Amino acid sequence: MPRNVTSLDPFQVGIELYLMSIDEINELRQTISIMAFLEVTWKDRFLVWEPFExxxxxxxxxxxxxxxxxxxxxxxxLDKQTALIETCGNAIISSDGSVIVWPYGRYTVACKIFVGQYPFDEQTCLFDFLSWTYPSSKLVLRSxxxxITKEHYQENGEWTLTRGKVVIERRPYGDYAWDHVTFTFELQRKxxxxxxxxxxxIICTAFLNTFCFILPSDSGERITLCISLFLTLAVFMTIVNGALPESSDEVSKFGLYLGxxxxxxxxxxxxTVLSLYCFHESDHRPVRVCIQLFVKSMCIQKGYQMHQQHANIEVNANTFGSEIMDTIDERRKINKCLSNKSKAIHHVPQITWKMVSCALDRFCFIATIVWQIVLLSVLLAVLIS
Structure with a gap:
């Protein structure tokens, strides 16, 4: 039967929460669901009796x-706002008027998810209990x-409950004040x-971009490798963004790194496209002075020319060798040709577009390595700090 609660004699209602498990933390909806049962106690003076009677x-x-x-x-x-004590349940009443009920269920509340430190983020979620119609002058909540009692708690596979505390406070609302018992969950992602x-x-795929500039230009696979790595990173970016809430309040540091x-x-x-364009450019087209200075600054000229000269000598030697007829005159011709080609090494020819392509590859290779190291260092420093 209902009871009239006067301001001179407020009810003392105790609330305890026994956590069973953290069922789900939904980053997209920004909610948390737990399985738990409450222990709600109070005293009703109209339910007192003498046991011996x-x-x-x-x-x-x-x-x-x-x-x-x-x-x-x-x-x-996020569920229907109804009283937690269901009328279909049972209550234990003692002879001194003490009443105990144990509501059990799955409780879901809104929880703001901060993704700035993802995946090394920590979250704080609140379960706030209060009386819906009785202010503090008529009903006092306590704990x-x-x-939070973790005697029956089963560990979650994705989140670690670092701490669970209970806070009791009285908040003003209009002309009255209302008691709140707040159970705070401090969670850390595994x-x-x-x-x-x-x-x-993602980090390994990103580092593979540096090898695009080592692959020979005449192999025909450079563009394929670059586009494949780009698409791979795009797929990973879709996966990461799909696991995070669609919010503009905060940007994930790891998502920024991936971008x-x-x-x-x-x-x-x-x-790579510019490098291949230079590689296949005609040698009859002159190279501008500024580009020549760039090639020289990359230390390409001397090494590239010596490599090309040795390659030409080997080709000519193989050509002559296939035409040897075991005659003394032909052997002398071959030796004379090799001698002339060796002297040509000391001659410094004009800078070609293939050398420009090689210089561009070297510059991009060094720049990419520096880019990867700086980004990774900043990411680790921001996330772990």
Whole structure:
């Protein structure tokens, strides 16, 4: 039966939470769901009896619908806002008027997810219980514990519960104040899965961009390699963004790193196209002075020319060798030709477009290595700090 609660005699209602498991943390919806049961206690002076008058019975088990219950609700829940104490449940009543009920279920509330440090992020989620219609002058909420009881808790595979604390506070609302019992969950993401299956593949794929400038230009596979790496990074970026909330309030540091790597991969494609264009350019077209200075600054001229001269000598030697007819005159011709070609090494020919292509590849190779090291160092410093 209902009871009138006067301001002179407020009800004292105790709430304890026994956590069973963290069921789900949905980053996209920004919600947290737990399995837990509450222990709600209070004293009803209208339910007091003398045990010796009733065969020494000190406690009874009755239906909740047959007694008065406080209208305790969970704030910020995504479910229907109803009283947590269901009328179809049971309550244990002691002879001194003490009443205990244990509501059990899956509780889901909104929880702001901060993804700036993903996947090394820490989250704080609140489960706030209050009376829906009774202010503090009529109903006082309390909790005897300061930490969430984890006696029945089963560890979550994705999140670690670092701490669970209980906060009791009184908040003003209009002309009245309302008691709140807040259970705070401090959670830390377990990073092993994300590091092994997302971070390491992305970092390795990004470093492969440096090898695009080592692959010979005449191999015909440079553009294919660059585009394949670009598409791979784009797929990983889709996976990472799909696991994070669509919010503009905060940007994930790791997502920013991945975006910069995608931009770097696109620039690598452009640099590779320019390098191949220079490689296949006609040697009859003159090279500008500024480009020649760039080639010299990359230390390409001397090494490239000596390599080309040795290659020409070997080709000519093989050609002459195939035509040897075991005659003394022909052997002398070959020796004379090799001598003339060796002297040509000391001659410094004009800079060609193939040398420009080689210089561009060397510059991009060095720049890409520096780019990868700087980005990775900044990422680790930001995430781990």
């Amino acid at each position: 009733y065969s020494n019975i000190t406690s009874i088990n009755v239906k909740v619908k047959d007694i008065w219950t406080p209208d305790i609700v969970l704030e910020s829940t 005897t514990s300061t930490e 990073t092993l899965f994300v590091v092994m299956n997302i971070m390491l593949p 910069l790597q995608l931009i770097g991969s696109g620039l690598s494609i452009i640099a």
